[in-house]
Amino acid sequence: MADEAGNVDILKPIYQRWGDSKGGSVDEFMNLCADNIAFGSLAQGAPEGARYLTAYDGRSALKEYFAGLGRDWEMLDWRTNEFIAQGDRVVVLVHCKWKYKKTGKVVSTPKADVWRFANGKAVEFYEYYDTAQVHAAVA
Numbered sequence: 604m605a606d607e608a609g610n611v612d613i614l615k616p617i618y619q620r621w622g623d624s625k626g627g628s629v630d631e632f633m634n635l636c637a638d639n640i641a642f643g644s645l646a647q648g649a650p651e652g653a654r655y656l657t658a659y660d661g662r663s664a665l666k667e668y669f670a671g672l673g674r675d676w677e678m679l680d681w682r683t684n685e686f687i688a689q690g691d692r693v694v695v696l697v698h699c700k701w702k703y704k705k706t707g708k709v710v711s712t713p714k715a716d717v718w719r720f721a722n723g724k725a726v727e728f729y730e731y732y733d734t735a736q737v738h739a740a741v742a
Contacts, residue, residue, distance in 0.1 A: 607688035610720045614686060614693055622681035629669040636662045637724040644668070646734045652705065652741040677702045679709065693718045699732075701740075708740035 617635060620628040636642070640662055648657030655671030680700040687694040695718070700711040712733035719727035 607690070607693075609723075610691070610693050610718070611686045611688050613720075613723065614695060614718065615683075618683040618695060618697075622678075622683060625678040625681070626672060626676075629673070633662060633665060633669070635725050636665065636728070637721070637726045638662050640665070640725055641727045642668070643729040645729075645731050646737055649734070650738045650741045652703075653737065656737065675704055677704055680711075691720050693720070703740040706740060706742070710736040710740045712736055 613635065617628070617631045620631060638661060640659075642659040642665055644656040644658070646653065646656035648654045650656065653671065653675065655668050657668075659665050659668060678699070678701055680698070682698045683695060684698060685696040687696070695716040697714040697716065698712070699714050700709060702709050710733065714730060714732040717727075717729045717731070718725050
């Protein structure tokens, strides 16, 4: 059986610092990921101007994802609401608000992050959020 409480304990301070730093604690997420992490984002690269919101195979490729967020978006609010763990998975429920810098449009959306852990490292991640708002913000 996976260490459910341990996996939540790993994520809680990382999410706290992510919100406190307005998205400036990228290194903590990068260090959490295994070299071969399977990473996905609900937009799947669809919105022109935010192609980095897509799937990645491997930690080194994730630099593009975080670089795009930092370059194009300003975090206005981040509230981590709940951590739900079962087996080797943790679901993190969040509400976040971001401004797309190029248009000034704001996205305010609930978000669910789904993590899978192995040996204390994240091996899978997928994020769910309101893609219609993202599309409208980048248009």
